Amino acid sequence: MSPADYKDLVLFLATAGIVAPLFKRLSINPILGFLLAGVILGPFGLGSLTHIAPWLDYVTVDKPDEIAQLAEFGVVFLLFMIGLELSWERLRLMRKLVFGLGAAQVFGGAAVLGGAAMLLGQGPVAGLAIGAALALSSTAIAVPVLVERKRLHAEGGRATFSVLLFQDLAVAPILITLAILGRGDGVFRLADLLALGPAVVGLAIIVLFGRLALRPMMRSVAKARSEEMFMAACLLVIIGAGLVAALSGLSMALGAFVAGILLAETEYRHEVEVKIEPFKSLLLSLFFVSLGIRLDLSLLAASPGLVLGVALGLLAIKAAMIAALGRLFGLSGRGAVESALALAAGGEFAFVILDNAMGAGVVSPRVGQAVLVAATLTMFLIPALAALGARIAKGAAATTSEAPEPLADDDGEGAGRVLVVGYGRVGRLVGDMLDRHDLPWIAIDRIPRFVEQGRRAGHQVYYGDAARVELLERCGLDQARAVVVTMDAPEAAEAVVAAARGHRPDLTIVARARDARHAARLYELGATDAVPETIEASLQLSEAVLVDIGVPMGLVIASIHERRDEYRKVLNRPDALGGKRRRLRDVGQV
Numbered sequence: 001m002s003p004a005d006y007k008d009l010v011l012f013l014a015t016a017g018i019v020a021p022l023f024k025r026l027s028i029n030p031i032l033g034f035l036l037a038g039v040i041l042g043p044f045g046l047g048s049l050t051h052i053a054p055w056l057d058y059v060t061v062d063k064p065d066e067i068a069q070l071a072e073f074g075v076v077f078l079l080f081m082i083g084l085e086l087s088w089e090r091l092r093l094m095r096k097l098v099f100g101l102g103a104a105q106v107f108g109g110a111a112v113l114g115g116a117a118m119l120l121g122q123g124p125v126a127g128l129a130i131g132a133a134l135a136l137s138s139t140a141i142a143v144p145v146l147v148e149r150k151r152l153h154a155e156g157g158r159a160t161f162s163v164l165l166f167q168d169l170a171v172a173p174i175l176i177t178l179a180i181l182g183r184g185d186g187v188f189r190l191a192d193l194l195a196l197g198p199a200v201v202g203l204a205i206i207v208l209f210g211r212l213a214l215r216p217m218m219r220s221v222a223k224a225r226s227e228e229m230f231m232a233a234c235l236l237v238i239i240g241a242g243l244v245a246a247l248s249g250l251s252m253a254l255g256a257f258v259a260g261i262l263l264a265e266t267e268y269r270h271e272v273e274v275k276i277e278p279f280k281s282l283l284l285s286l287f288f289v290s291l292g293i294r295l296d297l298s299l300l301a302a303s304p305g306l307v308l309g310v311a312l313g314l315l316a317i318k319a320a321m322i323a324a325l326g327r328l329f330g331l332s333g334r335g336a337v338e339s340a341l342a343l344a345a346g347g348e349f350a351f352v353i354l355d356n357a358m359g360a361g362v363v364s365p366r367v368g369q370a371v372l373v374a375a376t377l378t379m380f381l382i383p384a385l386a387a388l389g390a391r392i393a394k395g396a397a398a399t400t401s402e403a404p405e406p407l408a409d410d411d412g413e414g415a416g417r418v419l420v421v422g423y424g425r426v427g428r429l430v431g432d433m434l435d436r437h438d439l440p441w442i443a444i445d446r447i448p449r450f451v452e453q454g455r456r457a458g459h460q461v462y463y464g465d466a467a468r469v470e471l472l473e474r475c476g477l478d479q480a481r482a483v484v485v486t487m488d489a490p491e492a493a494e495a496v497v498a499a500a501r502g503h504r505p506d507l508t509i510v511a512r513a514r515d516a517r518h519a520a521r522l523y524e525l526g527a528t529d530a531v532p533e534t535i536e537a538s539l540q541l542s543e544a545v546l547v548d549i550g551v552p553m554g555l556v557i558a559s560i561h562e563r564r565d566e567y568r569k570v571l572n573r574p575d576a577l578g579g580k581r582r583r584l585r586d587v588g589q590v
Contacts, residue, residue, distance in 0.1 A: 008061050011041055016285050029148070029383040031141060034285050038292020045297070064293045067286065072252065073239075074287035075140045075348065077280035079168070079253040080238050082143060082161070083260020084269050091261065094162050101159060101329040102166025105322055105343070109135030110174075112317060122367065129357035130371055132174045134314055138347035138379050139164045139253070140287055145386040146342065156338025156393055159331055163322075163343055168254045171349050172199055176249075178357055202248025206241050206255055210262030218268045222448040222463055231275050237263065238276070251349075267451045270444075270474040271464035291348070291379065299373045310374035315381070319344040334393040341389035345382050346375025417441050419475060421466040421496050422486035423450045426512060430484050431459060442475055467495035469503050482508035485527075490518050494525055501526030516567075535567055 019033035039045050047060040061067060091098075114131025118124060142160060143152065151157040214237065221233040238256050245255025263269055300307050319340045326336030354372055357363040363371075418434055420427050423445040431454075434441045443461040445451050454461030464471045477483070483500050487493045490513075497511050511527045513519035519530035539560050546556045 007058070008063055008067055011059065011061060012067070012286055012289060015041070015289060016282065020285070029145065030285075031144065031288055031383055032380065034288035035292040035380055038289040039295050039297070040292075041289070042293035042295070044293075044295060048298070061293055064290065067293065068290045071283065071287040071290035074280070074283035074285070075253045076242050076256045077238060077276060077283055078140060078143060080241075080256035080260040081273065081276060081280055083257040083262075084264045084273055086261050086264060088261060088265070094158065097159055097162035097329065098166050101325055101331075102163045104325050104329070105163050106132075106135055106167055106170045108321060108325065109318060112321060113314070116313065116317065122363075126357070126363045126367070129178055129353065129362050130367075132178070133350040133353040133357070134346055134371070134375060135318075136167045136171070136347040136349045136353070137164060137318075137343040138345060138382060139168065140284060140348055141345075141379055141382045142342045142386060144284065145383050149387065149390050151338070151386075151390050151393075154338070154393065155332060155335035156342070156389060159326060159335060159339040160342045163339070165257075167347070167349070168251055168257070171251055171352065172249050174353060175356055178353070178360065178362060198248040199250050200248075202244050202250060202255070203258065206244055206258050207262065210259060214259075214262055215266050215268075218263075218266060218272075219448050219452070222268065225446075230271070234272050234275050235279075267455055267461060267463050270462045270471055273474050274464065274468060274470045277470070287348075291376065294351070294372070295376045296369060296373055299370055300377075303370055306370055307374045307377070310371060311377045314346060314374065315344045315378055315385075338386075338389035338393040341385040341392075342382070344385060345378035347379070350375045416479060416481055417476060419444070419472070419477060419480045419483045420486065421445075421483060422488075422512075423447075423454050423461050424486065424488070426486040426488075427484075428454075430486055439481075444471070444475060467492060467499055469499040472496075472500060472503065477503060477507075480504075480507065482510065485509065485511040487512065488514070490514050490521075493518075494521060497522055497525045497527050529568070532567075535564075539564060 015034070015037045019037050020030045023030045023033040041047075041059065041061050042064060043060065045060075046056045050057045050060060110128065110131040112131070113134045114127040114129075117130040118127035122130060142164065146152040146157045146160060152161060218233060221230050224230075237259050241255040241259035242252030243255070245258075246252045248255075263272060321340075322343050323336045323340035326339050327333065331339065351372060354363060354368045358365050358368040418439055418441040420430055420434075420441055420443040423431070423443040424447075427443055427445070427450075431441055431443060441460075443454055443459065444464055444466045445454075445461065446463065446465055448463060451461050451463045462475060464475075466472060466475075469477070472483075477500065483496075485493050485496050487496065493511055493513075497509055500507060500509055505526075507528075509527045510529045510531065511522045513522055513530045513532040515534045516532050519532040519535075522530040543556055543560050546559075547553055
């Protein structure tokens with residue numbers, strides 16, 4: 001390979017390094033920046049001017065097809081991360097929206113949009129292909145926008161995701177139907193029904209592997225205490241499940257989604273989320289760039305009336321239909337409007353369906369390309385439409401007496417709970433005391449054996465490195481009532497206290513300290529209370545001997561509390577670590 005073969009990769013990395021910070025500083029959704037960058041760097045942007053200025057070839061993507069193939073992994077990783085936030089139980093509770101509202105939107109949208117295409121002169125088969133392609137919306141753009149605005153778990157966001165999930169399920173049957181219609185006879189044979197068999201087998205393989213082998217595999221990798229091997233295992237699960245689904249005729253994204261749901265039921269879900277997040281963000285950015293590259297501006301210039309008419313008609317028809325269906329399936333008015341606006345635009349699967357339809361001769365290339373350009377233009381509007389929907393929903397909620405939509409997970413994980421970091425002997429005793437007072441809690445530990453013991457006892461214990469604020473956030477740090485650090489490694493305890501205090505200045509943090517000097521260091525890092533083992537042991541010994549020799553219990557307890565407060569005041573002083581060795585000797589060992 002020559003250095004020129006890396007040009008497209010270098011262009012993308014430069015775009016990611018410039019666009020995301022710039023657009024965030026301007027308070028504009030970075031998705032729009034990546035889409036615009038793709039338009040500019042693509043063959044229909046600066047690439048169309050290389051015959052006038054040859055030097056532009058250095059800042060133009062030469063191989064958009066290769067970029068598009070790699071960019072598809074962005075959607076795969078996105079669906080995997082969404083699966084990690086769900087569970088089979090929550091998916092079961094969503095079945096009405098998925099198989100009710102989702103099915104009605106796909107079939108109804110294909111019929112209405114296909115009918116409109118036939119009224120504009122397309123044949124029945126071509127109209128059905130165009131209608132099915134335009135009925136699907138963009139998971140890759142809509143979901144990140146909803147997540148960024150914390151609307152994914154609101155009523156409209158849940159409905160939006162449910163519809164998108166059914167759309168992913170419907171892609172394979174749509175392609176099979178178009179293949180049947182493309183033969184010309186339109187006859188449905190037994191072989192066509194059997195074509196769905198591999199999809200069922202593929203999903204069964206993913207589920208069976210997830211149930212039987214996923215947890216033991218992740219446990220084995222975790223015991224190796226290797227960050228690289230754990231990351232490799234995560235990538236294996238995602239890409240392996242995606243490839244099994246692709247070989248079965250389904251989308252890779254759907255296979256990764258199922259794998260995410262299976263992994264969500266294990267103690268490794270939050271650590272996996274932290275490991276995969278950078279891959280997801282980078283590959284999704286590449287996906288948006290590749291989407292902009294596909295926008296053929298020459299077709300827009302040649303037939304502006306047709307392209308813009310199709311785009312506006314698509315937005316109007318889908319928004320009106322989805323809003324009506326949402327109300328029919330029990331959504332509130334604001335939830336239906338929010339979902340309708342988020343789903344009104346076209347989606348990435350339109351390229352898959354129309355490419356197959358054009359290849360089979362069902363849709364003419366001229367019409368198919370014009371429809372794809374129109375669908376791409378609508379995808380540019382998704383961030384603005386979703387923002388408008390969220391504003392309408394929040395505004396309606398503010399003017400009514402209804403309770404606000406939940407912004408956290410439906411199971412409330414982390415909300416109002418105590419976060420116990422370290423689940424060894426001390427952590428288990430802390431959890432037991434919290435249970436005695438009916439206080440909910442979640443624990444984190446890096447030793448798989450401790451995590452497994454807690455899971456067997458029925459507690460929410462997760463594997464991971466709590467020194468990273470990203471993992472603490474995944475475990476509910478933003479809503480936690482307090483953090484208790486019980487780790488016996490001084491450096492690890494200090495890292496957790498610093499990370500938690502940096503993220504939540506108002507949080508109650510109680511930490512286990514090895515001795516007085518370590519306690520003073522934890523106070524300096526922001527601990528609300530630090531409990532030195534040496535001092536507590538001496539206080540408990542003193543309490544026991546005083547009671548045993550006949551001193552009244554009340555006086556003993558009062559004196560112990562008084563002495564403990566004296567120690568705490570000394571250790572909390574700013575100069576506790578500044579060379580005041582005599583003071584520290586008074587309260588423990590240096």
